[in-house]
Amino acid sequence: RTVYVNGDYLPENEAHVSVFDRGFLFADGVYEVTTVLDGRLVDFGNHMARLHRSLGELDMTLATDDNELLAIHRELVQRNGVDQGLVYLQVTRGAADRDFVYPATGTPATLVLFTQHKPLLDAPAARDGLRVVSLPDLRWNRRDIKTVQLLYPSMAKMEAKRRGADDAWLIEGGQVTEGSSSNAWLLDHEDTLVTRALSHSILPGITRSAVMAFAEEQGMRVEERGFTIDEAKAARAAFVTSATSFVTPVVEIDGQPIGDGRPLPAITRLRERFIEESR
Numbered sequence: 266r267t268v269y270v271n272g273d274y275l276p277e278n279e280a281h282v283s284v285f286d287r288g289f290l291f292a293d294g295v296y297e298v299t300t301v302l303d304g305r306l307v308d309f310g311n312h313m314a315r316l317h318r319s320l321g322e323l324d325m326t327l328a329t330d331d332n333e334l335l336a337i338h339r340e341l342v343q344r345n346g347v348d349q350g351l352v353y354l355q356v357t358r359g360a361a362d363r364d365f366v367y368p369a370t371g372t373p374a375t376l377v378l379f380t381q382h383k384p385l386l387d388a389p390a391a392r393d394g395l396r397v398v399s400l401p402d403l404r405w406n407r408r409d410i411k412t413v414q415l416l417y418p419s420m421a422k423m424e425a426k427r428r429g430a431d432d433a434w435l436i437e438g439g440q441v442t443e444g445s446s447s448n449a450w451l452l453d454h455e456d457t458l459v460t461r462a463l464s465h466s467i468l469p470g471i472t473r474s475a476v477m478a479f480a481e482e483q484g485m486r487v488e489e490r491g492f493t494i495d496e497a498k499a500a501r502a503a504f505v506t507s508a509t510s511f512v513t514p515v516v517e518i519d520g521q522p523i524g525d526g527r528p529l530p531a532i533t534r535l536r537e538r539f540i541e542e543s544r
């Protein structure tokens with residue numbers, strides 16, 4: 266596989282980043298994951314807009330402009346022959362002596378991109394649905410910034426697996442914030458799609474906003490508000506959204522089946538139409 270590091274395209278085993286990189290030492294970095302479908306990037310512009318927002322919130326600067334970033338994404342997709350999968354992009358504050366104080370301005374950021382093949386359309390979870398468990402949301406309080414400090418989401422996912430489930434839904438103040446790496450939704454008994462409003466508590470998902478716009482276009486009602494795990498358990502349907510999972514049904518929460526315990530056809534239809542719209 267060919268990867269990109271700071272201006273160079275290299276075989277993955279020849280690519281290197283400094284041991285003093287602040288991404289490595291402080292998780293001082295941000296990332297984006299852009300989906301590749303039919304060899305094409307999905308929603309690239311919005312991913313780059315969120316990247317700049319994340320960088321801005323952390324006073325980080327990147328010398329590479331969006332046209333160059335687009336060219337790098339396309340080059341990697343082409344060189345690695347990706348038809349379905351993703352492009353991962355990471356920017357860190359660069360390498361400097363270990364210090365809690367940020368390095369001098371002018372320290373170049375580290376920019377890394379790589380691709381991953383992944384069967385997205387035929388993912389088993391799309392057909393069978395996900396089983397999730399609720400766990401406390403112990404992440405920091407700026408989840409709107411897409412940083413690489415992903416230890417708690419990783420721990421939560423492991424705990425979910427230990428409990429025989431697929432993933433975790435995180436709870437704070439009695440309400441669901443989001444999934445470990447997705448936004449959380451339900452369909453209520455009035456056929457309204459419900460997902461938590463944007464704030465520092467959740468990541469502003471690119472798929473979340475695309476699904477919201479698409480659902481409204483299709484004449485569905487969408488409400489942005491918090492909900493409890495009990496409301497989700499009693500809902501008509503529950504699902505998650507993320508770049509690589511699109512819309513994926515949740516069929517069980519804390520061992521309790523949602524609806525009849527199978528993906529609701531309305532959600533499967535939303536997924537399929539949304540994917541068609543994205544290609």
Ligand code: PDD
Nearest residue numbers: 298446447448468470471472473507508
């Ligand atoms: N995760 N919330 C969290 C905490 C996430 O990590 C993600 C994405 C989302 C969905 O955002 P989007 O629709 O823009 O992908 C919500 C990515 C895919 C990841 O870490 O792999």
